[in-house]
Amino acid sequence: MAEVDHLAAERATARFDVEEMKVAWAGSRHAVHVADRMARLVASDPVFRKDNRTMLSRKELFKDTLRKAAHAWKRIVELRLTEEEADLLRQYVDQPGYVDLHWGMFVPAIKGQGTEEQQHKWLPLAYKFQIIGCYAQTELGHGSNVQGLETTATFDPKTDEFVIHSPTLTSSKWWPGGLGKASTHAVVYARLITEGKDYGIHGFIVQLRSLEDHSPLPGVTLGDIGGKFGSGAYNSMDNGVLRFDHVRIPRDQMLMRLSQVTREGKYVHSNVPKQLLYGTMVYVRQSIVADASKALSRAVCIAVRYSAVRKQFGSQDGGPETQVLNYKTQQSRLFPLLASAYAFRFVGDWLNWLYTDVTQKLEAKDFSTLQEAHACTAGLKAVTTSVTADAIEECRKLCGGHGYLNSSGLPELFAVYVPACTYEGDNVVLLLQVARILMKTVSQLASGKQPVGTMAYMGKVQYLMQCKSAVSSAEDWLNPDAIQEAFEARALRMAVNCAQNISQAASQEEGFYERSPDLLEAAVAHIQLIIVTKFIEKVHQEIPGHGVKEQLQALCNVYALYILHKHLGDFLATGCITPRQGALANEQLGKLYAQVRPNAVALVDAFNYTDHYLGSVLGRYDGDVYPALYEEAWKDPLNETVVPEGYHEYLRPLIKQQQLKLSRL
Numbered sequence: 001m002a003e004v005d006h007l008a009a010e011r012a013t014a015r016f017d018v019e020e021m022k023v024a025w026a027g028s029r030h031a032v033h034v035a036d037r038m039a040r041l042v043a044s045d046p047v048f049r050k051d052n053r054t055m056l057s058r059k060e061l062f063k064d065t066l067r068k069a070a071h072a073w074k075r076i077v078e079l080r081l082t083e084e085e086a087d088l089l090r091q092y093v094d095q096p097g098y099v100d101l102h103w104g105m106f107v108p109a110i111k112g113q114g115t116e117e118q119q120h121k122w123l124p125l126a127y128k129f130q131i132i133g134c135y136a137q138t139e140l141g142h143g144s145n146v147q148g149l150e151t152t153a154t155f156d157p158k159t160d161e162f163v164i165h166s167p168t169l170t171s172s173k174w175w176p177g178g179l180g181k182a183s184t185h186a187v188v189y190a191r192l193i194t195e196g197k198d199y200g201i202h203g204f205i206v207q208l209r210s211l212e213d214h215s216p217l218p219g220v221t222l223g224d225i226g227g228k229f230g231s232g233a234y235n236s237m238d239n240g241v242l243r244f245d246h247v248r249i250p251r252d253q254m255l256m257r258l259s260q261v262t263r264e265g266k267y268v269h270s271n272v273p274k275q276l277l278y279g280t281m282v283y284v285r286q287s288i289v290a291d292a293s294k295a296l297s298r299a300v301c302i303a304v305r306y307s308a309v310r311k312q313f314g315s316q317d318g319g320p321e322t323q324v325l326n327y328k329t330q331q332s333r334l335f336p337l338l339a340s341a342y343a344f345r346f347v348g349d350w351l352n353w354l355y356t357d358v359t360q361k362l363e364a365k366d367f368s369t370l371q372e373a374h375a376c377t378a379g380l381k382a383v384t385t386s387v388t389a390d391a392i393e394e395c396r397k398l399c400g401g402h403g404y405l406n407s408s409g410l411p412e413l414f415a416v417y418v419p420a421c422t423y424e425g426d427n428v429v430l431l432l433q434v435a436r437i438l439m440k441t442v443s444q445l446a447s448g449k450q451p452v453g454t455m456a457y458m459g460k461v462q463y464l465m466q467c468k469s470a471v472s473s474a475e476d477w478l479n480p481d482a483i484q485e486a487f488e489a490r491a492l493r494m495a496v497n498c499a500q501n502i503s504q505a506a507s508q509e510e511g512f513y514e515r516s517p518d519l520l521e522a523a524v525a526h527i528q529l530i531i532v533t534k535f536i537e538k539v540h541q542e543i544p545g546h547g548v549k550e551q552l553q554a555l556c557n558v559y560a561l562y563i564l565h566k567h568l569g570d571f572l573a574t575g576c577i578t579p580r581q582g583a584l585a586n587e588q589l590g591k592l593y594a595q596v597r598p599n600a601v602a603l604v605d606a607f608n609y610t611d612h613y614l615g616s617v618l619g620r621y622d623g624d625v626y627p628a629l630y631e632e633a634w635k636d637p638l639n640e641t642v643v644p645e646g647y648h649e650y651l652r653p654l655i656k657q658q659q660l661k662l663s664r665l
């Protein structure tokens, strides 16, 4: 803990119990305790140091990642950590690497798509790191369009093997994390061909490298795809390229839970939806929503603390200047992001519950909630990652010039985070999936089919298409029912408008194509409704701790009214509210910001992040920013010598030449 707390005065103004807010944020007292222990374990271990990361070369950074992963594994085994503890430790190490894909995609793919026999064979090897796996789906030519992948897996009945082959340049696997240098195995997605027929995309376990000396196996060409955006950041990951030249694998390395190929080469599809092949992506998408709240809360924590420390203008009679956090503009940019961090946290918890529920139903062969799981994971992944990426950049700007320094932590956080808008499904492609499901639901309304789950509100179509908001004062916007109704009416009317426009096109497909920009907006409106609804539901629960519920209530209102203000055009165009009601929402928003202001620093303290995890001189817990900034600058390799390298070659001759010219004048 800090010796001098420069933020003590801020902490003293909080009107709630921060320790209890930590519990609300983490989900339980147990979760706070475990996260705290793991964060401190990582922060106190010199191997996990990361303050020099942006100064390492790519090779050094990659080796550092291997070192950290090996050390983390050693500690996990020594301390006999549980899976929950091990995963938290992985998160606090905070360096993307092959282990993320090994645990996050390779293992889940085998669990979800492998038979019991296959799981028995492969999972123990993976659990003990006797093999390292990655998820090789995307190719040079196709990522979003999974059905367009070109790699082939042709069954050879003579030898009872599949022949894995990359027939074209564009069929080269391209992007899989951990593939470039670390993995020994991959789940490879390829077109299954047997008896001369193409049965589409299936998963296969393929060994890539020798378990003795790590050299590529015969017929396998592979490497890293090269440096990526930003310094440090995602460059710790070995995203790879992979080509197969008629590589043979035994038939039983096809993942056969969903469909099988018999010894004779007959293709048999189990009686399950073929979309279960996409199950690993659905799993990761829900975990990405939880990650969004983590990344966003980190950026917001840095920006709030620094804004409380930073002072500019406003000095009267030689007194102190104004903390930039007191500027209304700073508040109106920052507090919605603070509220969004909490909103994403709670919707992430709910999504995790939904995912678990759907998984249990699938085990019991109940596929009725598959579409709901797909729509919610795809849509929430898209909205939360897009908002978070933009928000991290906004937090950088909120920190002024110092936000641009690597030591602020924000440039690397942005660079490491921004690909989340693309990986695990490009956000636009995912939102169009949501839109497709919305259109299907609207078209079924006429037949009287009652929508369920997060679409249930559409069942109130008669009412929501004509209702008028009853809000007549700014305070009326504090009523959750008023907010809920406005968001439901906006989402439904946007979806119905799209459906009506599409129905006028020559075909459904053409209409969908022509109207896709509007459909994106309708999908976003639907997802924002889900986030608002889940926040309101959270606040309705019993929440212990002095003032905690009140703060969450205020943040919930900030989130909802900020979205309403930002998307006012939607609410007005669909006639859900009047311009006057829109102005009242904005008025209420200003009042809410004033309510949040004295609690702001304590609200980010509740995230319970160590200085190590934050990795920012601006976001330090003690607020002692300036000495830290000053000290950090001297650590730059450029400051290792007073006179820079290159002086004698380039600077001195230049200066001397000019001096000579001058002396001749």
Ligand SMILES: CCCCCCCCCCCCCCCCCCCCCCC/C=C/C(=O)SCCNC(=O)CCNC(=O)[C@H](O)C(C)(C)COP(=O)(O)OP(=O)(O)OC[C@H]1O[C@@H](n2cnc3c(N)ncnc32)[C@H](O)[C@@H]1OP(=O)(O)O
Binding pocket: 068, 069, 072, 073, 076, 083, 086, 087, 089, 090, 093, 099, 100, 101, 103, 104, 105, 135, 137, 138, 143, 144, 145, 146, 147, 177, 275, 276, 278, 279, 281, 282, 284, 287, 370, 371, 374, 422, 423, 424, 425, 426, 429, 433, 436, 437
């Ligand atoms: C430090 C060391 C410590 C050691 C630590 C030890 C830890 C121990 C424990 C740890 C445990 C946990 C660890 C977790 C870690 C997690 C970390 C993860 C890190 C993630 C990094 C990210 C890396 C990135 C990976 C990738 O990007 S993988 C590739 C992703 N690719 C995509 O997402 C492609 C996107 N495209 C698609 O999904 C599809 O092609 C499409 C959906 C766009 C279209 O598909 P298709 O053409 O087939 O379908 P249609 O549009 O025609 O639709 C047909 C119908 O199918 C429905 N549908 C579509 N998709 C789905 C679905 N997924 N589910 C259900 N239904 C689906 C449509 O709705 C259509 O339905 P209809 O016919 O009724 O209309």
Ligand SMILES: Cc1cc2nc3c(=O)[nH]c(=O)nc-3n(C[C@H](O)[C@H](O)[C@H](O)COP(=O)(O)OP(=O)(O)OC[C@H]3O[C@@H](n4cnc5c(N)ncnc54)[C@H](O)[C@@H]3O)c2cc1C
Binding pocket: 101, 135, 136, 137, 138, 141, 142, 143, 144, 145, 174, 175, 176, 177, 234, 239, 419, 422, 423, 424, 425, 426, 427, 428, 429, 432
């Ligand atoms: C850091 C990183 C890590 C990754 N890790 C892995 C991994 O481990 N394993 C793996 O298999 N893959 C991985 N990927 C690949 C990733 O999943 C794909 O890049 C992603 O799914 C997007 O596909 P794409 O690259 O084909 O984009 P494209 O689909 O080519 O997108 C290009 C543009 O076209 C637009 N577009 C595409 N289709 C449509 C449409 N139907 N309608 C409207 N617009 C459209 C998109 O919105 C986008 O603007 C990773 C990618 C990155 C960046």
